[in-house]
Amino acid sequence: MSTVGPVRPPRPDERLRQIIDRLADGVVVVGGDGLVRFVNPAAQVLFGRGAAELLGREFGFPTLAGETTEIDVVRPGGATAAAELRAVETEWEGEPAYIVSLRDVTDRREAEERRRQAEAEQAARRDAESEARRARFLSNVSSVLSSSLDYHATLSVLAKLAVPELADWCVIDVLEEDGRMARVAAAHAEHEREPLLAVLCDEFPPRMDGPSVGAQALRSGTPVYVPRVSDEWLEGVTTGPEHAALIRALGIRSLIAVPLVARTETLGVATLVGATRGYRRNDLATAEDFAQRAALSISNARLYAAAQEASRAKSEFLAVMSHELRTPLNAVMGYADLLQAGIGGAVSERQRGYLDRIKEGARHLEGIIDEILAFSRMEAGQEAVRARRVDLRDVVRQAGDLLRPLARQKSLELELRLPPEPAIVETDPEKVLQILRNLGTNAIKFTDQGQVRIEALRDHPHHLLRIVDTGIGIRREHRERIFEPFWQVEQSNRREVGGTGLGLAVARRLAELLGGRLTLESAPGRGSTFTLALPAADNPENGGDPSA
Numbered sequence: 343m344s345t346v347g348p349v350r351p352p353r354p355d356e357r358l359r360q361i362i363d364r365l366a367d368g369v370v371v372v373g374g375d376g377l378v379r380f381v382n383p384a385a386q387v388l389f390g391r392g393a394a395e396l397l398g399r400e401f402g403f404p405t406l407a408g409e410t411t412e413i414d415v416v417r418p419g420g421a422t423a424a425a426e427l428r429a430v431e432t433e434w435e436g437e438p439a440y441i442v443s444l445r446d447v448t449d450r451r452e453a454e455e456r457r458r459q460a461e462a463e464q465a466a467r468r469d470a471e472s473e474a475r476r477a478r479f480l481s482n483v484s485s486v487l488s489s490s491l492d493y494h495a496t497l498s499v500l501a502k503l504a505v506p507e508l509a510d511w512c513v514i515d516v517l518e519e520d521g522r523m524a525r526v527a528a529a530h531a532e533h534e535r536e537p538l539l540a541v542l543c544d545e546f547p548p549r550m551d552g553p554s555v556g557a558q559a560l561r562s563g564t565p566v567y568v569p570r571v572s573d574e575w576l577e578g579v580t581t582g583p584e585h586a587a588l589i590r591a592l593g594i595r596s597l598i599a600v601p602l603v604a605r606t607e608t609l610g611v612a613t614l615v616g617a618t619r620g621y622r623r624n625d626l627a628t629a630e631d632f633a634q635r636a637a638l639s640i641s642n643a644r645l646y647a648a649a650q651e652a653s654r655a656k657s658e659f660l661a662v663m664s665h666e667l668r669t670p671l672n673a674v675m676g677y678a679d680l681l682q683a684g685i686g687g688a689v690s691e692r693q694r695g696y697l698d699r700i701k702e703g704a705r706h707l708e709g710i711i712d713e714i715l716a717f718s719r720m721e722a723g724q725e726a727v728r729a730r731r732v733d734l735r736d737v738v739r740q741a742g743d744l745l746r747p748l749a750r751q752k753s754l755e756l757e758l759r760l761p762p763e764p765a766i767v768e769t770d771p772e773k774v775l776q777i778l779r780n781l782g783t784n785a786i787k788f789t790d791q792g793q794v795r796i797e798a799l800r801d802h803p804h805h806l807l808r809i810v811d812t813g814i815g816i817r818r819e820h821r822e823r824i825f826e827p828f829w830q831v832e833q834s835n836r837r838e839v840g841g842t843g844l845g846l847a848v849a850r851r852l853a854e855l856l857g858g859r860l861t862l863e864s865a866p867g868r869g870s871t872f873t874l875a876l877p878a879a880d881n882p883e884n885g886g887d888p889s890a
């Protein structure tokens with residue numbers, strides 16, 4: 343008799359089972375229907391679930407035979423693990439199935455992650471450091487640039503600054519005003535190679551029509567960037583084997599040539615060479631920044647030089663012109679005097695009147711010429727101070743004598759307000775007189791009613807001279823500008839009042855020349871007060887004699 347029961351499929355043999363159970367790797371058997379048939383203890387640990395929870399359930403991971411995949415396992419409670427999964431087709435209890443082996447790679451993966459993070463941190467730190475260095479470098483560049491207007495000197499400092507920060511060696515060429523290229527700076531990070539660099543500059547000076555990268559960048563106005571220099575390339579940008587050999591001796595691996603462009607004008611080119619370093623894209627950005635700053639310095643220096651030259655030419659012209667005007671003017675005045683004296687024959691009353699008008703006009707012209715001469719002398723630094731002990735009251739009285747006729751013509755009162763005691767100053771009285779005359783003439787010119795007053799007063803440690811008028815006054819926004827040469831306030835009666843616009847410029851410079859100060863207070867419509875402060879001679883601080 344045979345017992346008919348369910349046919350039990352053969353189970354893996356017990357020894358094999360024991361081996362599988364002790365394996366460090368997880369082993370799962372998945373049936374053709376995707377349900378779990380068997381799990382060893384290592385797999386239970388990996389999934390964080392017991393056999394009861396796993397058996398008969400959906401396995402849920404891909405089981406492609408022969409392929410290794412990495413899977414993420416989420417354990418109950420949320421902890422995660424990573425495993426490497428490998429599946430093999432087999433039979434299990436007579437049915438097709440997969441044996442899936444699972445290796446826990448959580449630790450390895452974490453280690454990898456940590457390494458990646460460390461690397462990223464390191465790279466970030468490197469980037470930050472290089473960014474900080476770059477910023478420091480560029481700020482050094484800026485301070486060098488603002489410290490000098492001599493751009494040749496500035497550019498050689500810049501070249502020195504560029505090595506080794508930005509290049510192992512570099513040269514800077516400028517485009518001269520005659521259209522030629524001129525090398526103005528060169529520097530090598532290795533001191534011993536500087537002589538070699540000097541030879542390169544002497545023997546192979548850059549030419550606008552030459553093959554050099556500098557000339558290329560200059561002609562095109564765009565940077566040349568060569569990450570890796572080849573022999574072939576070097577041949578193309580040199581004038582011959584000797585030239586190339588010299589450059590090789592200086593060291594060349596990578597190169598950037600950036601044109602120096604300011605205000606749309608290409609002024610020169612900086613060629614930066616990496617002997618050992620290879621330039622990358624962000625080096626190009628730094629180089630362009632560097633070039634832009636250098637260009638601005640050249641441009642500023644040139645503008646400044648041009649302005650200086652123009653100003654010098656103007657002063658020279660004024661000086662020459664004033665002299666030339668004086669000679670014929672002297673003739674006009676001299677012959678008018680002769681006529682008036684009756685030396686050329688009898689002169690009628692009417693003719694005498696005309697001669698007065700001629701002389702008046704001539705004196706006016708003379709005044710203007712003197713003003714221009716004084717100004718150009720001062721611009722040229724030729725004005726000398728002849729100082730002596732002076733009682734300012736005497737100078738004020740002299741100024742009063744000069745100005746009284748002008749005041750009378752406009753029916754203005756001219757008052758001198760002087761202290762009873764002497765106002766002693768160690769100064770050049772001619773210059774003080776000229777200041778008073780300029781200020782007094784203005785005061786009368788710009789006052790139609792009331793009074794012009796000159797007063798001397800003490801304001802320790804100074805003596806003050808004040809010219810006070812009750813005229814049109816000066817608006818706040820004009821109070822500094824009126825001291826500029828040739829500057830005048832726009833006004834409707836400009837033609838009547840005339841003037842050169844030099845009076846105040848001369849007065850202020852003379853005041854400074856005398857160690858004093860000229861200041862202004864004014865109320866538009868009510869009048870102005872100009873104050874000249876001069877150091878008192880009886881003030882011990884000024885080295886004077888208190889008993890004087």
Ligand code: ADP
Nearest residue numbers: 784785788815824830831841842843844845846
């Ligand atoms: P100028 O008198 O030859 O024009 P100045 O340098 O002496 O040149 O003066 C410059 C300008 O300042 C004058 O044109 C005038 O507009 C203004 N100014 C000078 N002094 C006075 C004043 N006392 N009152 C009003 N405006 C004045």
